[in-house]
Amino acid sequence: MTKIYSKLWGKNSKAEDVFIYILENQYLKVEIINIGACIKKIEVKNDKEKNKNIVVSYDEIESYEKNPAYIGAIVGRNAGRIEKGLLAVDNEIFQLTKNNGDNNLHGGFNSLSHRLWNIEKKEDRLLCFIKSEDLDNGYPGNLDIRVEYILNNNELLIEYYSNSDKKTYINMTNHTYFNLSGEKNSLIYDDILELSADYMMKINENSVPYELIKLKDTIFDFSEKKKIREFFEGKDSQKALANNGIDHPYILNKNRKSPIIIYNEKSKIKMEIETDNQAVVVYTANYFVDIGLKNHSGICFETQDAPNLFKNEKLEIAPTFTDINKPYRRYTKFKFSNF
Template sequence: MEQEFGINQRGDPATLFILQNERFIMAVTDYGATLVSWIDRKKNIDIVAGFDKVEDYIDHVAHFGSMIGRVANRIRNATFTLNGTKYYVSANKGANSLHGGWNGFDKLMFHGEENGSEVVFTARSPDGDEGYPGNLDIRITYTLDEEGIHIKSEGITDHATLFGVTNHSYFNLNGCGTIKDHEVTIFADAYAPNDESGTAVGTLIECQNTPFDFRQPKAIGTDFACGDEQISMNGGYDHHYAVSGSGLRDMAVCKANGLKFVTRSNLPGIHFYTGNFLNGAYTGHNGISYGRHERVCFEPEYYPNAINYEGFAQPILLAGEKSVQIIEYLLCDED
């Protein structure tokens, strides 16, 4: 089902696509290929932060539900070198580039088509877009089934470029209120510390015997007040985890309200963000305002700024090749 969703900043109409089955209702929009709403019909709650019209997405800076690209997370000093050429991308977060620049995928107008249990979004990011080389053709497919939401992102370019996406949905398994009591497991032995700008510094630290150890289930807020410099600097977790294994695999599990939420991906790691910078300024579905530590993000991704570091998988896409990056959000009743 399709609905009008308002007018974007360029005067184009936006569309909301709604899919449903016995367990879920999912709404996505062609503005930013964004996950707008995900309702668990059994609990009668919307577990995703979002807005009821596209105009609110234009004005906000939290990337609620949007697909992020060309590159998720930060690029230090907004520069990188690829095949001997230095590129300068948008510096939209201090000296760094964040989540694709001023007008990343979250501000891109996609063409959407509904096909049964799928919505397919396609767009082209032209050569030079936000400073990135190459014409990049993007295809993002949302599939809804009884297990949850499956997101497949495909990229093809005519010139070597970077392509490393994520989905930036904010979750709350209670529908609203604090997420500090959500119990989380992250299948990672090591995490990346950040510098003062929030950029991963290019190393990994073992999680064992640190507040970053979620290898066994732990309530999110357990160590918020532990005094760890990284947690204090960020007001919570806002860090990359190197997830064990390769290929499509479980990355994190979150439990609350009798629900079990699993994040799966074929990307190298995951960013764990606990809504530290939400301040109640945004009001979304059902009049709910989104406050600090009231949402949690699980963002599969490459290591932040990987293109400028050695020893990490890099989001390089060569001309004529296709990259397929998968993110799955699965929801069921807790065991």
């Protein structure tokens, strides 16, 4: 049975109340805050030792207001970069705000990741609501967004819903950084990753994805489980583009219920990820030093559509557009276990 309760954390810079909402059962304890509907903590309960928080988090409200690394946040309206901020909807071009060089990143300035959400407790879940008005950061359509966090035994399910009054583009994700060791600022090199994907997207010098490549025989291939250390010890020009790390979209194979599995041999914690999204951007926290943490001390699995409105008919890859008659629905499930 899931217990859901909340507590006042403090005030933000606008003197608004910031709350921590807790979902807890015998397996997991999850904390969500109303800034960005961020995941602040996931504790995997263990009878043998102290419970371990396995996600990267801030200690201060102010850090979540700024949150340049999008730690724990719901990201939208778009996850990733849109080159030159140009969005084509049917025959109309919309100029999005450019908040990452010449590109639109994660929805633009003061995005959904940094705003206060309305949150309601309901039985086994938290309901998180926010509105994004027409031409918010340049995106067309008045958008009603609902994100649900649901705790069921050893699984955390995130469900995304949205409706628009006109045709618009949407591609949402959650931007939690995991560190399954449970040790703050420890590196992820010895985590073992298995990722069912035959293709990934190359990125340019501005980290904009633009072309599919086969993963076989590259250092980016995790189709057979291996330590992440093996990637960092390998040589590849694409690695240098992402500050010697991973920041690339993988196209998920459809033949596996949980295409992403990662575990830490020391903590004995394993995480399996299931999703109905077509891709996942794997990001190894390559710029954490900019916020006072160690680079590569967390790993993010941004389940989403292929970024930058990428299309490929053969692999059935296409951007998602929503309107009043076509609501947006997506889910991602995280299953935790001690092995």
